[in-house]
Amino acid sequence: MPQEVRGVVARAKGEPVSIETVVVPDPGPGEAIVAIQACGVCHTDLHYREGGINDEFPFLLGHEAAGVVESVGEGVTDVAPGDYVILNWRAVCGSCRSCLKGKPWYCFSTFNAEQKMTLADGTELSPALGIGAFIEKTLVHAGQCTKVDPAAPATAAGLLGCGVMAGIGAAINTGDVTRGDSVAVFGCGGVGDAAIAGASLAGASRIVAVDIDDQKLEWAKEFGATHTCNANDNDAVEYVKSVTDGNGADVCIEAVGNPEVYKQAFEARDLAGTVVLVGVPHPDHTIELPFIEVFGRGGALKSSWYGDCLPSRDFPMLIDLYQQGRLDLDRFVSETISIDDVEEAFHKMERGEVLRSVVVM
Ligand SMILES: NC(=O)c1ccc[n+]([C@@H]2O[C@H](COP(=O)([O-])OP(=O)(O)OC[C@H]3O[C@@H](n4cnc5c(N)ncnc54)[C@H](O)[C@@H]3O)[C@@H](O)[C@H]2O)c1
Numbered sequence: 001m002p003q004e005v006r007g008v009v010a011r012a013k014g015e016p017v018s019i020e021t022v023v024v025p026d027p028g029p030g031e032a033i034v035a036i037q038a039c040g041v042c043h044t045d046l047h048y049r050e051g052g053i054n055d056e057f058p059f060l061l062g063h064e065a066a067g068v069v070e071s072v073g074e075g076v077t078d079v080a081p082g083d084y085v086i087l088n089w090r091a092v093c094g095s096c097r098s099c100l101k102g103k104p105w106y107c108f109s110t111f112n113a114e115q116k117m118t119l120a121d122g123t124e125l126s127p128a129l130g131i132g133a134f135i136e137k138t139l140v141h142a143g144q145c146t147k148v149d150p151a152a153p154a155t156a157a158g159l160l161g162c163g164v165m166a167g168i169g170a171a172i173n174t175g176d177v178t179r180g181d182s183v184a185v186f187g188c189g190g191v192g193d194a195a196i197a198g199a200s201l202a203g204a205s206r207i208v209a210v211d212i213d214d215q216k217l218e219w220a221k222e223f224g225a226t227h228t229c230n231a232n233d234n235d236a237v238e239y240v241k242s243v244t245d246g247n248g249a250d251v252c253i254e255a256v257g258n259p260e261v262y263k264q265a266f267e268a269r270d271l272a273g274t275v276v277l278v279g280v281p282h283p284d285h286t287i288e289l290p291f292i293e294v295f296g297r298g299g300a301l302k303s304s305w306y307g308d309c310l311p312s313r314d315f316p317m318l319i320d321l322y323q324q325g326r327l328d329l330d331r332f333v334s335e336t337i338s339i340d341d342v343e344e345a346f347h348k349m350e351r352g353e354v355l356r357s358v359v360v361m
């Protein structure tokens with residue numbers, strides 16, 4: 001029997017989100033229904049609402065979540081009803097050209113549920129990142145469910161489903177940050193602070209946090225930033241150089257999605273260093289760089305999709321670190337809110353008042 005539940009829907013570009021009745025079909029072959037316990041508000045949800053990802057409205061928002069599997073469809077063996085899972089947006093296929101090259105973290109053909117959740121009138125919804133988790137129960141591909149230790153509360157565990165994994169992975173997987181490295185992180189929201197935490201875990205010796213909001217810079221220190229720079233009051237590039245013996249940082253991570261900030265990351269990097277773009281650009285953005293510098297500085301300009309993570313490998317490992325007290329996921333949670341408060345949480349995010357608002361069901 002299809003179920004009717006409440007979910008947060010973005011009906012049109014730039015319009016406030018609304019709570020709608022959503023029809024969730026029974027799980028088909030390879031699918032699972034997950035009862036959501038908690039789901040963080042990520043900036044990518046706001047990008048969806050702003051039409052910055054694509055225009056396949058209406059969207060069912062939310063994608064950074066943990067919950068319990070309620071039922072599974074035919075042929076599902078990896079998860080079972082009652083399993084505590086973090087939802088991922090990288091259910092790897094195992095057979096695309098990247099998986100076959102042994103690089104499943106770039107999988108070009110990830111699985112999502114085949115069936116659609118709909119509004120009561122039958123209108124099909126586009127779930128954010130193939131998940132849609134600001135909802136009591138959601139329909140996903142079973143491969144999108146990564147089992148983890150149920151002792152970790154959903155408010156913390158769910159964050160690994162997107163922003164925190166993206167940030168930690170941008171530093172550790174994409175940026176290859178290692179002991180003794182200098183790292184500069186531009187943009188210290190949930191993703192940027194996770195990059196700082198990742199750089200700290202990897203043994204970076206200097207970690208420079210750059211933001212335009214002093215409160216964000218204070219929080220960045222709690223995740224391991226050794227230096228902070230307000231880019232409205234200072235030249236961020238000169239500042240990063242000044243605290244890295246005049247050289248620039250080995251790894252510069254852009255966690256805003258802004259071409260001007262990307263240029264700062266490009267210029268604040270040491271010779272042969274790495275720039276990692278984890279912020280999501282708007283489709284209309286363009287960027288101009290001095291070509292001779294692209295060559296002359298050497299190194300690598302990389303993008304980080306989901307922190308180049310492999311959920312089955314990385315989620316349980318990071319939950320272990322959390323439980324050992326080595327990764328403070330709770331510190332990302334600025335507030336817990338109800339499903340009715342997502343629109344207000346977007347405004348708080350825009351005003352810079354929160355790191356993560358987390359919807360608790
Ligand atoms: N690559 C991925 O897989 C992935 C995953 C999740 C999120 N993201 C993207 O990462 C970005 C950050 O997400 P978030 O949830 O942390 O957002 P957020 O809104 O919490 O944080 C953004 C931060 O950037 C700061 N900022 C804004 N303009 C700045 C500037 N000019 N210079 C320096 N700092 C500036 C803000 O003050 C804020 O602290 C978004 O673009 C989001 O879509 C990417």
Ligand SMILES: [Zn+2]
Binds near residue numbers: 092094095098
């Ligand atoms: Zn694949």
Ligand SMILES: [Zn+2]
Binds near residue numbers: 063162
């Ligand atoms: Zn996200």
